[in-house]
Amino acid sequence: MKLNKLSLRVRIFFAMILLVLIASVLIAGVTIYQYNEEAIDYHKERLERKETAIISDINYVIRETTYLVETEKVPLIFKDEIYRISEIHGLRINLYDMDGTLLITSKASFINDSITKCIPTNILNEISNNAAHRFVVKNEKNGETFQSSYIYILDTKSKPLAILNLPYLENDDFLNKELNEFLERLAYAYVFMMLIAILLALLLSKYITRTLKTISDKINETRLEKRNKRIDISSSSEEISTLVNSYNSMIDELEESAVKLATSEREQAWREMAKQVAHEIKNPLTPMRLSVQSFQRKFDPNDENIHQKVDEYSQTLIQQIDTLSSIASAFSNFAKMPAQKDETLNVVNIVKLGLDIFSEDYIIFSSEEDEILANFDRTQLIRVVTNLVKNSIQSIPDDREHPRIEVNVSSDNEMVNITVFDNGVGISEDNKIKIFEPKFTTKSSGMGLGLAMVKNIVETYKGNITFTTQLGIGTTFTVTFPKK
Structure with missing residues (x-):
């Protein structure tokens, strides 16, 4: 040692x-x-x-x-x-x-x-x-x-x-004989002194390190994202007081820095969000403008196919309007924090209900139990399942001979586990750290808000989401949250 x-x-x-x-x-x-x-x-x-x-x-x-x-x-x-x-x-x-x-x-x-x-x-x-x-x-x-x-x-x-x-x-x-008697008496005195010394050493070492332990605990509890408590020690040595004052000063500076950082991050997030919203809205507006301009140039009331052309132009505009509506809904859902409702659900049934909207026959559901009760919002749980499954469907390439998605529900003591496995393309090393970031996507369409939304919902209910992946083999997402 x-x-x-x-x-x-x-x-x-x-x-x-x-x-x-x-x-x-x-x-x-x-x-x-x-x-x-x-x-x-x-x-x-x-x-x-x-x-x-x-x-x-x-x-x-x-x-x-x-x-x-x-x-x-x-x-x-x-x-x-x-x-x-x-x-x-x-x-x-x-x-x-x-x-x-x-x-x-x-x-x-x-x-x-x-x-x-x-x-x-x-x-x-x-x-x-x-x-x-x-x-x-x-x-x-x-x-x-x-x-x-x-x-x-x-x-x-x-x-x-x-x-x-x-x-x-x-x-x-x-x-x-005199020396031996003296040494014997001295040995008794040494034993008594040793016992006293052990007791004093325990008390003094505890007294000396008690304040340091308090400071250590406070430092371990220090977090950037929350307000940290100052250390208040009434009586201590000059060295300990200096250390405590330094810690308290650091906490004050950290709090100021956290406020500035949070403000800066919020401003940056809104800038990025505004850019993303503007970009996504511009995408359908361009074909809408071109369609209207084309219709304006080619409009001929005497054309015998005028009704068919009006229908085509109208259909194009409706599609782009639907796209704008879906964009607005996606950003609205992402920005909206899920409301926690004290609702006891059978997670097995809710997950089945969330899978019913998918028509893919390669989605397989399994559960270790028929009933797993937990407190969760029904709509938000369905949203978690549908977003994960939708993400898995989109990760499977079209040329995959035997596509497969496996959804499993299980419980472990007081925790509920939902796993979604797919045999898609997997996630690259560069993308692993970005996978839960808003507006990050590897697909040609979509806004990259699905997994960010899932993470937001799960963490609201004091759970977490993790994943394991292998390129070319597939990915498994695991959602864990407490029953109560």
């Missing part, structure tokens, strides 16, 4: 939870680091305190001894005292001569073999070259950390007498 596909609310939620997790990990890491540093300082200081205390006891023994204070006498001086000092301070004590050879140790004699008999040369060099004559060696063995300090023991005249070695085991059991 890509991050850029997540909603802003989800991203804010995850960001806040991630911040809490990162903070928790950092706090835990800093805590562990601090405990480790404190443990190092604790062992260092503890070894120094032990070392100071043991040296004080050793100096006391040296001052009180009856033996001659020299390196060779050290085993005698500390023969018994070394065990007492080791037991008091809880550390093993090793004393070496100035050359690094073991003189005496507080460990029992049967394990002395495990004690280093000589101090390595590099450690002796470090002790002698150090101003404090002290050196600490740190190493690990079997998972345990050991420190071993080396320091000069001075006689009563402050001259080096021996080298004191204190092996020290860093026992972190107590500190580790």
Whole structure:
């Protein structure tokens, strides 16, 4: 799942939870680091305190001894005292001569073999070259950390007498127990914090995105053909207020543009309609004028065929007048919005009634049910059916060997479906987008208002009309509208 596909609310939620997790990990890491540093300082200081205390006891023994204070006498001086000092301070004590050879140790004699008999040369060099004559060696063995300090023991005249070695085991059991207990308590606190953070993240993300959701819904509802509502948000951040103000300004400008566009479209539509009406009226007027002029020139009262010629001229004029009448009716019907009548009809019977005016024997009617009731105006429904069938008849070429038109009525839940199929020439790609436009026609005669009128009627009843077509094979128009 890509991050850029997540909603802003989800991203804010995850960001806040991630911040809490990162903070928790950092706090835990800093805590562990601090405990480790404190443990190092604790062992260092503890070894120094032990070392100071043991040296004080050793100096006391040296001052009180009856033996001659020299390196060779050290085993005698500390023969018994070394065990007492080791037991008091809880550390093993090793004393070496100035050359690094073991003189005496507080460990029992049967394990002395495990004690280093000589101090390595590099450690002796470090002790002698150090101003404090002290050196600490740190190493690990079997998972345990050991420190071993080396320091000069001075006689009563402050001259080096021996080298004191204190092996020290860093026992972190107590500190580790304290750390584990602290981390356990910290974990409980983190769990509680996480629950609070999740709740706050949900509330904050919802609060932050609520206004954006309102704006998004309003933008989705924005339509050019209707009046859009402004967004009214009483309290919001400066950024949201700027966005809302921009949207409201856009709505005002859109409304002004829609009014101007509608006015322009209406004016353009009337211009086009006027041109179309003028063109259609001129078509029959020209032959009428020619007929009258011809009759005027050739009129001869003494002609024995005068009555026949008058009849022919009259018939021509009547035909052209009928054409003018049909043109006027077509434009009148197109301009007239269908009145919605709350009339419950059996769509099956009405469609059959609309097909009765056609004499073509290749029109086939079928219905899945004998009765499909719907609220529709009877006249307008007949007009829809007759215009679709007439359009199908005109689309079938004269040389089609087996012309066929199939009209089917069916219902789907609360919707009524009327399909009209023909095996005509089909509709080209260029004409598909124009098929429902007024005055568009592919025929040599007619005004191209039939399908536009059908679309107007169907949409008035909250329905729609669609079509599928294949060139040379045929076209299927589907009209769908609600039963109620």
